[in-house]
Amino acid sequence: MRMLTVSCLAVIAALVDGPSTATTASDLSELAGTFWRLDRLDGTPNDTSAIVMHISKFAINVSAPCVARLYPLSYASGTLKIEPSAGSTSCQGTKSSAIAGVETSLPKIAGYVVKADVLSFLDDRSHSVLTLSRVTATGLENKEWSIDQYYDGVNLVPATPEARVTFVNNFIDGSPGCGALLGNYILSGARLKASVGWLLGGYCPGEFKPQNDGIVKALSGERTVERDDQRMVLRDAQETIQVILRP
Numbered sequence: 001m002r003m004l005t006v007s008c009l010a011v012i013a014a015l016v017d018g019p020s021t022a023t024t025a026s027d028l029s030e031l032a033g034t035f036w037r038l039d040r041l042d043g044t045p046n047d048t049s050a051i052v053m054h055i056s057k058f059a060i061n062v063s064a065p066c067v068a069r070l071y072p073l074s075y076a077s078g079t080l081k082i083e084p085s086a087g088s089t090s091c092q093g094t095k096s097s098a099i100a101g102v103e104t105s106l107p108k109i110a111g112y113v114v115k116a117d118v119l120s121f122l123d124d125r126s127h128s129v130l131t132l133s134r135v136t137a138t139g140l141e142n143k144e145w146s147i148d149q150y151y152d153g154v155n156l157v158p159a160t161p162e163a164r165v166t167f168v169n170n171f172i173d174g175s176p177g178c179g180a181l182l183g184n185y186i187l188s189g190a191r192l193k194a195s196v197g198w199l200l201g202g203y204c205p206g207e208f209k210p211q212n213d214g215i216v217k218a219l220s221g222e223r224t225v226e227r228d229d230q231r232m233v234l235r236d237a238q239e240t241i242q243v244i245l246r247p
Contacts, residue, residue, distance in 0.1 A: 026080040026111045028073060032057040035142045035168070036119050036132035041101050048098045052142060052168050053132060059086070060106075063169040064096035071106055079124070082106040089171055089182065105129050140187060140225055140232055141167045145245035147176075148231070150218040152210075156241060163215060165245070172196055172219075176212040178204035183220075192223040192234065218242040 038051040054061040060071045060082065067090045072083040085103070110124040117134035137143035147163035149156045165174035165181055172183040176198045183196035196219045198212045223234040223242060234243040 026075065026078055028055055028060075028080065028112065029057050031055045031114070031119070033144050035135040035137070037135050038098070038102070038130060038132050039118075040128075040131040041098060041105060042127075042129050048096075048102075050096055050169070051098060051102060052135060054142075054144075054166060054168060061168075061173065062099070062102055063171055064099050065169060066091040067096065067099055068169065068171045068173075069099075069103070079110050080112070082109050089184075091170075091184065102130070139227075140192070140245075143167075143247070145174075145232065145247065147174075147215055147243060148246045149241075149244040150211075150215045151240060151242045152214045153217075156244070157214075159211060159215065163211070165219070176215040178208040179212060181215070187225075190225045192225050194219055194221065194223065196220045215243075 032055060034055050036053045036055070038048040038053065041048050051062065051064045054063070058073055060073065062069050062071065067088065069085040069088040072086050074081045074083055084107075105121075108123045108129050109121045111122045111126070113120050113122065119132045119134070120128045121130040121132075123129050135142045143166065145165050146161070147159040147165055149158055150163075151157075160177045162175055163177045165172060167185055167187065170184055170186065172181065172185055172194060174181040179198050179200040179202075181196065181198050183194060185192060185194040187193075196216050198216055219234070219242070221236065223236060226233040226235065228244075230247055232245040233241055234245070236242050
């Protein structure tokens with residue numbers, strides 16, 4: 001299992017998947033909850049196929065093998081602006097050589113256009129800076145999941161609506177209900193091995209800690225992943241259901 005070095009992490013709540021559009025726009029909120037694979041990075045011959053962007057309402061999470069960075073979004077006079085990275089996670093392996101080029105390109109972005117399943121980020125002259133293709137999840141990865149239920153050591157109990165998790169490029173993020181959920185994982189077929197923790201970045205009302213700790217424990221370790229209609233079920237080695245995820 002690769003070990004993570006965490007400098008800072010903020011996880012932004014995302015909305016449901018939205019349909020593709022064919023209009024030029026600056027407000028990315030209609031794409032909240034979607035995942036995109038980088039096809040072309042202007043000015044670089046580097047292979048970018050391993051880079052995935054997860055768009056949420058207030059940020060873009062860019063992940064590649066051994067590095068993930070979160071970039072907040074802002075809008076000034078109707079123009080999209082991608083702010084400098086607010087947090088990153090990394091590991092000890094080989095990092096993508098294209099991630100530096102992505103970081104250099106992000107400040108140039110002022111808008112975007114979506115045509116079918118292709119997303120083009122544009123500069124202030126409407127020139128393409130980044131071109132990406134939509135990722136359609138077929139399993140656990142590259143999808144936002146709500147944590148529906150988790151095992152508290154005795155029974156499956158419902159999680160609060162804020163509990164969510166994503167699995168992208170061997171990185172885990174989301175929220176256990178309050179604060180940030182973060183970690184890393186290895187997925188091989190139906191076998192999942194995960195190391196997860198949580199980080200508190202501000203005030204959390206009420207008794208949040210039991211759920212946070214319970215979800216972290218339920219997700220951590222070796223699990224078997226099963227599909228149950230639209231849901232994903234994670235079982236431990238004793239076949240006990242530890243987590244139920246729903247779209």
